Amino acid sequence: MQHWVLTLNCDDRSGIVHAVTAAIVAAAGNIAELQQFSSTDTGRFFLRLEVDSPVTRGALLAELNPVAERFGADITLDVAGRPLRTLVLASKAEHCVNDLLFRQRAGHLPIEVPLVMANHPTLAPLAEFYKVPFEHLAVTNQDEKAAFERRVLEVVDEHDIELVVLARYMQILSPELCEALEGRAINIHHSFLPGFKGANPYRQAHARGVKLVGATAHFVTTDLDEGPIIEQNVRRVDHADSVAELQSMGQDEESRTLTQAVKWFAEHRILLDGQRTIVFR
Ligand SMILES: Nc1nc2c(c(=O)[nH]1)N[C@@H](CN(C=O)c1ccc(C(=O)N[C@@H](CCC(=O)O)C(=O)O)cc1)CN2
Numbered sequence: 125m126q127h128w129v130l131t132l133n134c135d136d137r138s139g140i141v142h143a144v145t146a147a148i149v150a151a152a153g154n155i156a157e158l159q160q161f162s163s164t165d166t167g168r169f170f171l172r173l174e175v176d177s178p179v180t181r182g183a184l185l186a187e188l189n190p191v192a193e194r195f196g197a198d199i200t201l202d203v204a205g206r207p208l209r210t211l212v213l214a215s216k217a218e219h220c221v222n223d224l225l226f227r228q229r230a231g232h233l234p235i236e237v238p239l240v241m242a243n244h245p246t247l248a249p250l251a252e253f254y255k256v257p258f259e260h261l262a263v264t265n266q267d268e269k270a271a272f273e274r275r276v277l278e279v280v281d282e283h284d285i286e287l288v289v290l291a292r293y294m295q296i297l298s299p300e301l302c303e304a305l306e307g308r309a310i311n312i313h314h315s316f317l318p319g320f321k322g323a324n325p326y327r328q329a330h331a332r333g334v335k336l337v338g339a340t341a342h343f344v345t346t347d348l349d350e351g352p353i354i355e356q357n358v359r360r361v362d363h364a365d366s367v368a369e370l371q372s373m374g375q376d377e378e379s380r381t382l383t384q385a386v387k388w389f390a391e392h393r394i395l396l397d398g399q400r401t402i403v404f405r
Contacts, residue, residue, distance in 0.1 A: 127156070127204040128175045128184065129392045134197035136162045136169035143194065144171060147187040153177035159404040163397045170395045172404040174204060200392060208390040210235040211285045213276070213293035214242040218250050220291035220312055223379035224386065225254040233383060234390045238283045243272060243295060263295055273301045280305075287389055290344060291382060294323070299346040307396060309344035310389060311351070312382035314374055316340060316358050321349040326374060330367045337361050337370050339378040341385030343396070352401045354385040354394055 132144060141160065148155060157174040177184055185201060192199045214221050221240060227233040240251045243263040251258035261272045272295070279285060290297075290311040302309070315325035316338030329337055338358035343351035357377045361370055388394050388403055395402045 125176050125178050126181075128153075128177060129200075129202050129204045130171075130173045130175055130188070131200045131392050131395060132169075132171040132192070132197050133395055133397075134169055134192075134195045136167050137195070140169055140195055140197075141171065143191045144173070144188070147191050148173070148175055148177070148184075151177050151179050151184045151187045153179075153184070161402050161404075163402070165400070166398050168397055170397065170402045170404075172393065172395070202392060204391075205234055207234050207236040208286045209284055210237050210287045210289055210386070210390075211276070211279055211283070212237055212240045212289050212291050214240060214247050214291045215294040216242075216244045216246040217292035217375075218247055219375045219379050220382050221247055222250060223383050224289065224291060225250070225256060227383055229254060233387055235287070235386060238285075239279055241272075241276065241279065243293070269295060269298075273298055276301065277304060287386070288344075289382070289386055292378070296348060297344055297346075302344055302346045305344065307343065310341055310354065310382070310385055311344045311349075312378050312385075313340045313342060313349050314371075314378050316356060317342065317349055317353060326367050326371045330365075330370055333363065335360060335362065337374040337377070339374060339381040341381045343401075352396060352399055354388065354401050354403065355381050357381045 153175045155173055155175055159172045161170045188199060212221060228235050237256050239257045239259060241259045245260045248258050261275055263269045263272050288305050288309040317340040320328040336358040338356060340353055341355045342353045345351040359373055359377055361373060393404045
């Protein structure tokens with residue numbers, strides 16, 4: 125018996141759930157969990173199921189593919205809990221990388237990390253502690269930025285990477301790389317977007333006298349910090365907190381927000397609905 129995760133999205137219409145569940149019954153499957161959403165914004169329908177079935181992947185798809193064709197649906201089918209091949213990009217900040225690798229090693233985050241790539245050497249000891257290979261490629265000019273991005277695409281190809289995580293990677297990705305990684309690159313922004321986009325959000329927040337600081341995990345797009353939001357968290361601050369204190373408190377939110385977003389992505393709980401995400405938590 126195999127435990128599968130199935131996702132489906134298509135234009136909304138009557139009969140979708142009936143057809144999908146009939147296909148699962150035809151594959152001797154039992155539905156352990158079913159979540160659905162109809163988006164009135166876009167007219168799209170979203171489905172996530174967890175299914176136990178004794179048949180092979182091919183036999184299950186033989187029942188599901190005709191349904192996908194009938195409804196013009198995009199479907200994904202994966203073994204539940206399979207670790208997602210994940211490339212981590214970083215700069216100097218270690219808190220997000222540490223949280224990802226700690227929770228992966230503890231068995232709480234279903235990813236496997238073949239490599240951490242950074243534009244600074246700072247995190248080499250951290251990667252070594254977790255026994256994760258580390259590559260440092262400096263990015264001090266446009267040529268080096270292009271070389272870094274070429275290496276990212278090489279690694280994505282060589283390791284069949286399914287997700288690229290920008291764990292406080294402080295370089296703006298080119299439109300070409302954003303296109304290549306569309307829908308599978310997640311960034312953690314150190315503010316409660318849409319507030320304080322770009323660099324130095326804590327300095328911007330302190331100057332504005334905010335009473336909350338936060339973090340936002342979002343998909344990476346060419347438009348800086350404008351990608352579909354996946355998860356956000358905030359915490360209360362006050363007038364007595366310095367920029368450094370805001371940053372320190374915010375980092376806890378950054379780490380837990382990014383790790384939560386990566387976990388949901390690895391569990392196939394996030395579906396894109398235009399500029400918004402559907403998260404079947
Ligand atoms: N194409 C995109 N690239 C990146 C995104 C994004 O949404 N789309 N998110 C950023 C993360 N980020 C804030 O969270 C951010 C990082 C870096 C900068 C920036 O101005 N970087 C400068 C260089 C800074 C340095 O060398 O230290 C630059 O790239 O010219 C702004 C926002 C990650 N990338």
